[in-house]
Amino acid sequence: MSCHRYESLHTRRDFLAKTGLGLGTAALAQLLGRDAFAALPTAPSPLTGGLPGLPHFAPTAKRVICLFQSGGPSHLDLFDDKPVLRQRFNEDLPDSVRRGQRITGMVASQSRLAVQPSRFAFQPGGRSGTMISDLLPYTRGIVDDICLVRSMHTEAINHDPAITFFQSGSQQPGRPSMGAWIDYGLGRLSDNLPSFVVFVSVNKKAAGQGLLSRLWGSGFLPSRHQGVQFRGAGEPVLYLGDAPGISRERRRLFLDGVAELNRHHLEASGDPEIETRIAQYEMAYRMQRSVPDLMDLSGESAATLGSYGPDVNEPGSFARNCLLARRLAERGVRFVQLYHRDWDHHGSLNDRLPDLARDVDQASAALVKDLKQRGMLDETLVIWGGEFGRTPYAQGEASLEKYGRDHHGRAFSLWMAGGGIKSGITHGSTDDFGFNVAEKPVHIHDLQATILHCLGIDHTRLTFRFQGRQYRLTDVHGEVVQPLLV
Amino acid sequence: MRVFSPVIVTPSGAAPAVRKHSPMRRLAFSLAAFPSLAARLLACAWVFAPAAAFAAAPAAKLEFNRDVRPILSENCFHCHGQDANHREGRLRLDDAANATLDRGGYAVIVPGQPDDSELIARLISTDEEDRMPPAKSNKHLTAEQIETLRRWIAEGAEYQSHWAFSPPQRAPLPEVRTASWPRAPIDRFVLARLEREGLSPRPEAAPAAWLRRVSFDLVGLPPSPADRAAFLADVDRRGEAAYGAAVDRLLASPHFGESLALDWLDAARYADSHGFNNDSTRTMWRWRDWVIEAFNRNLPYNTFVTEQLAGDLLPSPTLEQRIATGFGRNHVINSEGGIIDEEYRVEYVADRVRTLSTAWLGLTFECARCHDHKFDPISQRDYFSLFAFLNNVPEFGEDGRVANAVPMIPAPTTAQQIAFADQERRLAELEAAVGRARASLPPRSAATDRTLRSLLAQAGATVGHLGPDLLPARTASSPPGITGPAWRTAPDVPLDAVPSVPPEALNFAGKQGLSVSFWIRPDTDNPRDVPLLSAMDYSGSKDDTTFGRGSEVRLIDGEIELRLSERYPTYALIARTKEARLHAGDWRHVTVTYAGGRRAAGVRIFVDGHERATEVFHDGLPAEHGRKPYRLGADNAPGGARWRGSLDSLRSVPRALDAAEVRQRFLAEALPLALASAAGGAPEGAPVEAWRSEGLLLARADSRAAVEAHDQVWGEHLALHRAVPTTMVMVELPQPRQAYVLTRGAYDARAEPVGPGVPEALLAPWPAGAPRNRLGLAQWLTQPNHPLTSRVVVNRFWTQLFGTGIVKTLEDFGYQSEWPSHPELLDWLARNFVDGGWDVKALFRGIVLSATYRQSSSASPEAFARDPENRLLARGPRLRLPAELLRDQALAVSGLLTPAIGGPSVFPYQPEKLYAGLVVGADYPGTKWEQSQGPDLHRRSLYTFWKRTVPHPAMLTFDAPDREFCTVRRSRTNTPLQALTLWNETGYVEAARQLGARLLREAGPSDEARVAYGFVLATGREPDATERGVLARAFARFRAEFAAQPGEARALLAVGDTPADPSLDPAEFAAAATVAGMILNLDETLTKN
Secondary structure: OOHHHHHHHHHHHHHHHHOOOOOOHHHHHHHHOOOOOOOOOOOOOOOEOOOOOOOOOOOOOOEEEEEEEOOOOOHHHHOOOOHHHHHOOOOEOOHHHHOOOOOOOOOOOOOOOEEOOOOOOEEEEOOOOEEEEOOOHHHHHOHHHEEEEEEEEOOOOOHHHHHHHHHHOOOOOOOOOHHHHHHHHHOEOOOOOOOEEEEEOOOOOOOOOOOOHHHHOOOOOOHHHOOEEEOOOOOOOOOOOOOOOOOHHHHHHHHHHHHHHHHHHHHHHOOHHHHHHHHHHHHHHHHHHHHHHHHOHHHOOHHHHHHOOHHHHOOOOHHHHHHHHHHHHHOOOOEEEEEEOOOOOOOOHHHHHHHHHHHHHHHHHHHHHHHHHOOOHHHEEEEEEOOOEEEEEEOOOOOOOOOOEEEEOOOEEEEEEOOOEOOOEEEOEEOOOOOOEEEOOEEHHHHHHHHHHHOOOOOOOOOEEEOOEEEOOOOOOOOOOHHHEO | OOOOOOOOOOOOOOOHHHOOOOHHHHHHHHHHHOHHHHHHHHHOOOOOOOOOOOOOOOOOOOOHHHHHHHHHHHHOHHHHOOOHHHOOOOOOOOOHHHHOOOOOOOEOOOOOOHHHEHHHHHHHOOOOOOOOOOHHHOOOOOHHHHHHHHHHHHOOOOOOOOHHHOOOOOOOOOOOOOOOOOOOHHHHHHHHHHHHOOOOOOOEOOHHHHHHHHHHHHHOOOOOHHHHHHHHHHHHHHOHHHHHHHHHHHHHOOHHHHHHHHHHHHHOOOOOEOOOOOOOEOOOHHHHHHHHHHHHOOOOHHHHHHHHHHHHHOOOOOHHHHHHHHHHHOOOOEOOOOOOHHHHHHHHHHHHHHHHHHHHHOOOHHHHHOOOOOOOOOOHHHHHHHHHHOOOOOOOOEOOOOOOOOOEEEOOOHHHHHHHHHHHHHHHHHHHHHHHHHHOOOOOOHHHHHHHHHHHHHHHHHHOOOOOOOOOOOOOOOOEOOOOEOEEOOOOOOHHHOOEEOHHHHOOOOOOOEEEEEEEEEOOOOOOEEEEEEEEEOOOOOOOOOOOEEEEEEEEOOEEEEEEEEEOOOEEEEEEEOOOOOOOOOOEEEEEEEOOOOOHHHEEEEEOOEEEOEEEEEEOOOOOOOOOOEEEOOOOOOOOOOOOEEEEEEEEEOOOOOHHHHHHHHHHHHHHHHHOOHHHOOOOOOOHHHHHHHHHHHHOHHHHHHHHHHHHHHHHHHHHHHHOOEEEOOOOOOOOOOEEEEHHHOOOOEEEEEOOOOOOOOOOOOOOOOOOOHHHHHHHHOOOOOOOHHHHHHHHHHHHHHOOOOOOOOOOOOOOOOOOOOHHHHHHHHHHHHHOOOOHHHHHHHHHOOHHHHEOOOOOHHHHHHOOOOOOOOOOOOEEOOHHHHHHHHHHHHOOOEOOOOOOOEOOOOOOOOOOOOOOOOOOOOOOOOOOOHHHHHEOHHHEOOOOOOOOHHHHHOOOOOOOOOOOOOOOOOOHHHHHHHHHOHHHHHHHHHHHHHHHHHOOOOHHHHHHHHHHHHHOOOOOHHHHHHHHHHHHHHHHHHHHOHHHHHHHHOOOOOOOOOOOOHHHHHHHHHHHHHHHOOOOOOEEO
């Protein structure tokens, strides 16, 4: 949709918001001159919710797909080639590099921090010649479509606070997640799908760190802004399927009766909340159709399916979730959050990293290409990365064969594509050891500010009053990273 | 699994940030801009602006607190407030003297002269440079707000101190015109406001409607048909008295405590798991049950506060008072390996500050953690002074990987306490009987020796398969031991020369378990804590994740302690005997058995063949680590103590011996010495006479019976001890930790030291003579004139009944709080509450019997539109039930509810594989949902196991918080996922089916009678003809459908573990179940009306 359409609706939405009233769907539809109960619309249109005055300016992205790699993928083995590590194998990490910065309790007692090179080779890719590890051949294949940021940094050094920080802007629990902020700010585009959807892929081997539903929680925002987890196995949305013995027709009959009684009671009670309930029951009924449609891949071509790799046939796989993310994007979902776990390679990184890379490389690249092919990449912001990187020194002994790396938040890599982000560029760099950011640091709050910016949101102006003050995703920090923007 | 945004913005959840101040005028403005829409809006009758409920009536003089402070606080105080570090232009707009200061020919505020006041000039300036607030602040005053400031200055610019910081005062009851309406003093306040607004209250709700409402509010369950009938009959008979009697019955119900506990569990962030990404199980339900019990026995609220904050510091605290302090330990605890201990310890203290200040003070104290509070007069120093009270717990930042975190105590339930008392009484009798038998034993003779030899032969037969002595070879100079020469430690050998036992001989890491036994004779000069067998690594830093890994047996204060540890002391199993009293100079026989399984319940320690009671200091072992040699009498702690004494006959067997086997083993080794002649030379320190008595007692049939009877009860006693749950508590370090102001709130950025203190000048003086600890803090909080404690709690109780607080911002009574809808009422309630002895039940009784509460909740659409949140109370409360009560109601009306109170949390239906992909990959407790069986499937929802990282989805869908931190206000949303849950969640489907069975079994034979019966059960009222008709027609239709498709009927009836009544016709039953489902889905059913 064009920005113009946003604006034309905004005047109405402003007005509705300013009346300070919650409106029933029916009333809203009446005001908008359309039937909100009509069949599934083929093209998304902004429907409801959202704040007046948003977007603050013309967005470059309508939606975000975040491919989150939980556990801390090693930037040094995937994206940030450091020849110096090879030259100085097993030497002590110089104090001039560490500069007294804190390290975790897992390596604090090591007698030394031994320099650990990657055992994986890097090759240049694309016209840009960006160096990418051999573990990510497909990513290397799309390197001209992405923007690689090698200068990310974060504050936390442990998983839980670091992931929470990435998703909510605070290391401590209690803040709304990014998707919830966006739903709160921009409202919904779909009549029968949630606007913030989460997938957690099912790992083939080890499960890795625990995830937390707070990562897609609404914090202090109203709980309707929570992300909805779609599940690869079993019912795609909890409780979506009708109980055994309840056919669609029976559910319809059931609903008609309930609606009639609720309307009857509305006359006696006067409470408009009853109207809302009637409408929500209808939306639930529609979701029971629209969600299975979404999950049904029979309409996808063999070529498309093939491009995501063989795992696409496995429900719950990262590859399948990538394809579903594209389908959700097509249907107006604003924020699709994927999680893939088990990047936490304290030991045997040499064995485990290739498995993880295989899990996600082909599908991540396929998603970007698929979006591009369909003309959707320009309006879809794709983000690939984890909560932190890994240390250039070994956890335990340094070795050219078998080694592990500890958590490292001082510097790591992440890539973005589409949605108003420049393609084929590399932003920022690290020092010779990949320990500190050398140039153009990008803090997690900067990344968040940039994501909101692409969606047309000034991150300093998307606020919510809680406990007596205005809160925002980026706390009191964050600068939009202008050089990344088209 | 979370809720997503609905198509609709509900009144209760409407975008709050954009709706403030005076929406009425804004609407008028908007309508002018959109005339055609306005017309449509007005046609759509219920779409109406909410009341400008809190704006002053136009003629009245403006009040600083009500009208002016919110504008200044929101827009100006950030830079011109009390935070000296960020104050611009040396201007304080929160301070009259500073604001009116002569600044060289001008003043920011000139009382009475708005046109001479720089404030107004700056607000309306067209010059970007001059205009306030500056553009970069993103703050903007409306014309209306500027006008308010102008008028306030014109009226004299009178400042007021913030209302909530002065003690509540009892205002005279306001005069009202409709004198007949009020039933209670509170009604006078409500009616006076309504009359000022030109509104009148709604008529009283029907008795049955009131009964359902008050039942949900006081016991969280709908009235049963019998309750309802009895009440209606009583109303017919006694009129008004019936109401009071009904309330008294509800207040006396044990479910009252459950109902009141619900909100407090949110505030106190109660959960059954530790949170963070490992999120394993903790045991805090004894604290939860304390809360229920406290409300049930109507513990005065000041005591409720005191015991939770400082029960441990009361003189001679009871077990229950110590359990109460778990309030301070309900915070999340991180067990992620490698975290920095102090960072998280500081977070836990900060969480206590946040919880205390939100739940009891109603202040956003935590804003002052990083800098002086931007709005309220709370400095960073104030923050850390409060922090200092809560900083003295002997705890760790990293703890709780598989069990409770220290400090914790065993917390037997009431039933267990009764059983203990009974056992102790019986044990005293049985010990006396054994004592009598011992006293009557014959002196040593050939006959007694024969008896003992026969006993020895039996014992020897059972110990033959035990392992060899593991101690090093003795030397010629070795003193006599029990089975030969004793092995003596040589205290001065260097650590690397200390002899050791190979790890495979003492393998605690195997699944099969282990028993270790030895003889021990301590020298007199032992330190109080010495290692006997140590395969623990105590080298390096305590912050290291591998510090204290391994296993060992120690002698501490004459008691035997077993440590199995991953990281001492947090991830460890630590069990120590009680009253075994291994004195210097005596030979004693020790056996430690371990059943495997990493739980303290699998450890038993025997001395001289008798099992000893143990104290478990920690029961949090995630994995056994046993692959290191055991040093004999030494550990590798830097400067660690060395054992001095003799050992003999160290043996092991890779399984846990039972008590009988241990005794045989003891006898087999002790009796030969007891039988040896005196000249044969029992070693010094061997109590051979006692062993002989022991043997004879066991060998003689009559005394053996006495011994066995005693041992039987003793075994039960110890087993019960092992079954006692622990609970985490507050404990005060003997020497308080020094607290510091932490720069930017960071754990490692210590600035100046601070002592414990409270903002006395702002709120209330420190009580004379109160100790400077948590107990003093409790006394400070609960002093009768504290301005906040009583207001905050009565406001929260009010919200439980009416949905919205008198002060809407339950968590914030500071400058940024919302002006109370009925300030005098709030103060009256608070004053009355305190002066009446903080009597919670009396408070509820007074409100639910008031005319205000008894109003009908129905109203015209215009009335709902004018005041969607019912702030003016022109109608009764009408609110969707909270998550817990929705399910509890379904269980109650279907007859499934198990009404038992308290106990460990339970595991009702939850979608399979909900945890897939979410929970940590390790096998920690709480990573699997093992569904409860039988009655525990249908307990009230407050007993559902609360896993913080993945709470039960049905709870989250209906707006329950995740309990990661203190929450005093839930949102109340209305979403499609809620519909899906109510339709299809196993528990709701099962409840509908069982309700269907009740319709068929308990109601009259006609469809109309049946649906009416169910309708009354669920809504508390008789359906009208239309309602009966709709449901009866649906019933008939479903019956026909299911009759045609009996397989589908059977499929529906098979949902849930409760067997479907086989005597009912499946089609009839399935149809009734479906109609019952409709009834359970009615808005009226889901709502407290």
